[in-house]
Amino acid sequence: MSRFRRLFPVAGLVFGLLAGPALAQDARSLSGASILMYHRFGENTVPSTNIRLEQFDAHIAELKSGPYHVMSLPEIVAKLKSGEKLPDRAVAITADDAYISAFTEGWPRLKKAGIPFTLFVATEPVTSKLKGYLTWDQIRQMKAEGVTIGAHSHRHPSLPALGPDKAREDLETSMALFEKELGEKPSLFAWPFGEWDAHTLKLVKQIGYSVAFGQHSGVAHSQHDMFWLPRFPMNEHFGSVERVRQALNSLPLPVTDVEPADVLVKLGQTQNPPILRFTVAPGIERLNQMVCYTGEGKQLTPKLIGERRYEMHAPDALKPPRDRISCSVPSSQQSRFRWFGIQFTVMK
Structure with missing residues (x-):
């Protein structure tokens, strides 16, 4: 088995299908950012969406000791959209769904290390006070401490499977709850399950998001479509320091x-x-x-x-x-x- 498959055996990558900006004449100088995606921290009964705390501690140690430039996701997005060159090995940290362990385990470790963090929140389980998820008060606290809050739909459905009307209803419900609970609408969106199609991509733009992220491995760069930017998924099975290091040292492969x-x-x-x-x-x-x-x-x-x-x-x-x-x-x-x-x- 090749080294490529050992490190990334299931983490697919998504690149744009719709028309995007013209590619550079020589893409070797194109800069990019590796965005890591987590879900749960130390919830060891669900290994497919969890990172063990000893693994996460090792990831933070790698970020702090390696040749990386850890940045906030909004800062990376701003540079991608403007075409401004990013530093080599730019990195951002994200987590999806708003599980309670992001508040009790993930963010405290990142805050102590001085590493910025983005949390993509599915609003329905938070609003219904579902066990195992953050509360709106905890989300407000994280936001006050500097965490970027992004949207992850309302009910966390497969948006393409809902159909146009129900997909719009879900997204508009989510946006309204953010405005009610946090006093502002988020500009960053993450696709539930990483699933989208041509219709839902247009819908996310219409709702008012400026960028959207998938759940597929790859390096985000300025000539990528801004509505399915890639992220490297991390979990127990594929969370070794070797895999993290390989992700953080990856480079863009731009296509058209x-x-x-x-x-x-x-x-x-x-x-x-x-x-x-x-x-x-x-x-x-x-x-x-x-x-x-x-x-x-x-x-x-x-x-x-x-x-x-x-x-x-x-x-x-x-x-x-x-x-x-x-x-x-x-x-x-x-x-x-x-x-x-x-x-x-x-x-x-």
């Missing part, structure tokens, strides 16, 4: 002209598996060493079909509710990889 034009796969209605095509930006080296895998670890063979344009398809049909194809290319800098990927929303 991605096909298909929408990530939504409807079983029986659209081609499954979809044929993935993309063009790699000029200047990227070692494309003959590109390796690609599905979320289940099955290897794909990238086929060169034009100047820096590649085509590939998964060996088997994609399965609901989501699947991923991820690709990496070794950079000219030792032990650093460039990343591109796509997450498909698969509906029956």
